[in-house]
Amino acid sequence: MELSRRMDVADGTLGRIKYASGNPQLANLVQIACFFKLRPWQLLVKDGYKLPRDFDPSKQPVPKIEDGHVRISRFNARPSAILGSESESFSMVLGHIDVAEAWARKHLGVQLDSVRAVTVAGDGMSPTINEGDLAFIDADCRRFETDGIYVVLFNEAVMTKRLSADFATRKIHVRSDNDKHDPQLVAQNELTICGRVLAWLTLREH
Structure with missing residues (x-):
């Protein structure tokens, strides 16, 4: 319980x-x-298979390498940055990304084994976070704590949005940085927080 x-x-x-x-x-x-x-x-388990009693999936740290870098799992989920687009959820691991430990400690600022990386889709958070950017998520953050950018499940869509509290109504403003997308005011129980965005890397093409 x-x-x-x-x-x-x-x-x-x-x-x-x-x-x-x-x-x-x-x-x-x-x-x-x-x-x-x-x-x-x-x-999802198969044919009545039962998980071992001592199975503890929460104790699966991101492996650390020895050359001053840390390795972070990268998922193929693309949290949509456009409200109401096709439903997606975190799925298979694409691989890992190695980043300098000094950079990670400075910019991520949490226990690094809780950090996950996902690729942003859509223009909802442009120009702050653009389509194709790699966002680093604190997967241990599963509740709205303070104003910021979060990965959320809303209306069966996984998306990246800027959240802020509305103290008068005790609801949450769900906003895009792109003015083309209208903000919404929703009850906290309408959102499932999957993680808070800590930092992102913008990939530029020439």
Whole structure:
């Protein structure tokens, strides 16, 4: 019960996933996967297979290399930066990206084994974050904590948005930096936070 409370997911939902006795809703699946820093498909088990009792997916640190760099998992999920586009979720790992540890410590500022990298799609966050940029996400951040840029699940779409609190209504403003996309005011329970954007790398072509 303690685990389900921390994830804000019903006990029955966790049991159905563990024992392959039902199909959870997408929002629950993504929320659980975000909590354990997994891809949602990894929670789907085959033919009644049960996870070992000592299985602890949260203890899977990003491997560190010895030449002053750290290795960060890179996912093929492309969180849409346009509100309402096609639903996607974190899926298979494309590989890893090695960055200088000094840069990571300065710009990411969290436990580095919680950092994931995803590629941004769409122009919703332009000109701040552009399509094709590589965003570094704190996968341990699963609740709205303070104003900033987050990867969220909203209306069954995974997207990158700027969130800010509305203290009068206790709701959250969901904004794009691109003025072509209208802001929305939504209740906190309408959003699933998958991580907070810590930094990004802009890829330029000549």
